[in-house]
Amino acid sequence: MTAARLRPSVVAFDVNETLLDLAPVRAALIEAGEPDHLLPAVFTRTLLTGFAAATVGGWCRFRDAFDTALAQTTDLSPVDRARVADAFGELAPHPDVEPALRALTEAGVRVVTLSHGSPGVAEAALERGGIAPLVERTLSSEAIRAWKPNREVYLWAAGVCDVPPDRCALVAAHGWDVQGAQRAGLTGAWFSRSERVYPEVFDPPHVTAADLAGAVGALLALPDA
Structure with missing residues (x-):
């Protein structure tokens, strides 16, 4: 299901499990x-x-x-x-990460990562997977001493990227992360990797997909205006 949202200018990705294999x-x-x-x-x-x-x-x-x-x-x-x-x-990206990130960058959409994990983990893994050039920047909420799903983290990320929250999307394999992003005004995209289903106790995700490629494809299909 896709709610009425605009195509994002920036797509932020959760790191552990969403992009990186543990x-x-x-x-x-x-x-x-x-x-x-x-x-x-x-x-x-x-x-x-x-x-x-x-x-x-x-x-x-x-x-x-x-x-x-x-x-x-x-x-x-x-x-x-x-x-x-x-x-x-020592983490490395899942095999489906490179084509998903490349699809976004080739469409002119900026890609960042957003984690509350230790600084340096995402950078090292992206380098190891040979996909660091596809990512504009890596963000860790340790910089502001906060944890997702606090809305402060998502608003900080949008601010760092210099875009309004509604033109920033968060892609994650964790329902709680998508819920936090949506409550902060971002477009949320959930796909099934570490969770079989999206938690029904949360607001429905703006985008839900069976896999990472499907989540990215749905975001790219949103209208520009």
Whole structure:
């Protein structure tokens, strides 16, 4: 379903899971002796920690929230937890990312990334995947000590890109991220990767698609005016 929105001038992409494959982090957990199914629980608890800190007016870095999640769910030593966290520096894009970003840039749409993850992770992964030239800039909300889905993050990103919120879109494989973007006035585009369905308790997404290519195609199909 596509709501009445304008074609964005800038498309911001969530990073972890949406663009980047977390397989190296999963492999690091397995190497540390943890079960291969643990990563989703750790990642979810990481987000819970960050969201809770932000909700009550505090803040913490993504890496610190991830370390806390590991400490709560495993018996790993601080050294082993640090090794697992370092694996975020080895992430690479999913295979469908390059054609999706290229379709946008060839259509004259600016591409950025927007994460509350550690600065440098997106840059390194984009370079590793050979697609850094397709991305205008990488944004981490650590710069303003905030976490998505706080509307402040999305408005900050639109401001940095010098576009009004309604001409900026957020593409994410996480419903909570799309919900936050839409509440801030951005166009939200959700596709199925890490979640099977979009949460019904949220506002319907402006764009929903079965895959990343479909989400990008739907945004490009929106009217210019």
